[in-house]
């Protein structure tokens with residue numbers, strides 16, 4: 360089965376549509392949470408996920424828009440947009456976000472927004488944190504988002520467990536071997552690795568071939584829509600730098 364794996368759309372419809380066009384035909388699309396927050400088009404992005412995404416889990420910004428987390432945990436800009444997003448979301452889209460679970464396990468793959476240990480909040484950035492989350496899922500692979508940085512964590516489970524963090528090369532398919540892996544597709548709507556292009560990955564669950572992809576989108580249009588909605592200037596500016 361060929362699966363498009365997306366994460367952290369963050370209400371950025373221009374980026375989401377560019378990813379969809381680039382993805383082409385896939386059997387399923389899986390989304391790793393944070394459909395909303397930061398960006399100007401929460402309803403259109405939730406509509407997209409409801410109609411085209413097969414599996415989706417909740418992220419911290421989805422919960423923030425539902426009032427399920429303390430907004431004091433967010434910076435001032437994110438708090439402001441969480442309140443705005445909640446005001447914008449239609450009842451059916453709020454209901455849909457309410458239905459999202461914290462993790463999903465399918466075949467040999469665990470899906471979590473942050474980490475299998477703490478799905479809503481934990482950031483998997485460093486190999487030590489990755490090692491500490493290993494006992495919280497039993498599948499061979501995990502897919503996570505939340506950091507907005509595409510990465511492959513390759514885990515060695517010999518006598519002493521260790522982990523490499525590998526930076527993927529976009530557009531170059533590779534086949535994963537027998538090692539345990541945690542894959543982060545990066546962010547569709549707010550990349551933070553210094554590259555403004557939307558990030559996602561394609562995974563073939565039978566051949567175990569993976570391809571990370573980057574897609575340019577109309578950043579100026581998203582910024583224009585954010586300005587129109589009165590969203591914070593810092594969030595508008597960061598999209599063109601990818602930070």
Ligand code: ZN
Nearest residue numbers: 367393420505
């Ligand atoms: Zn996010």
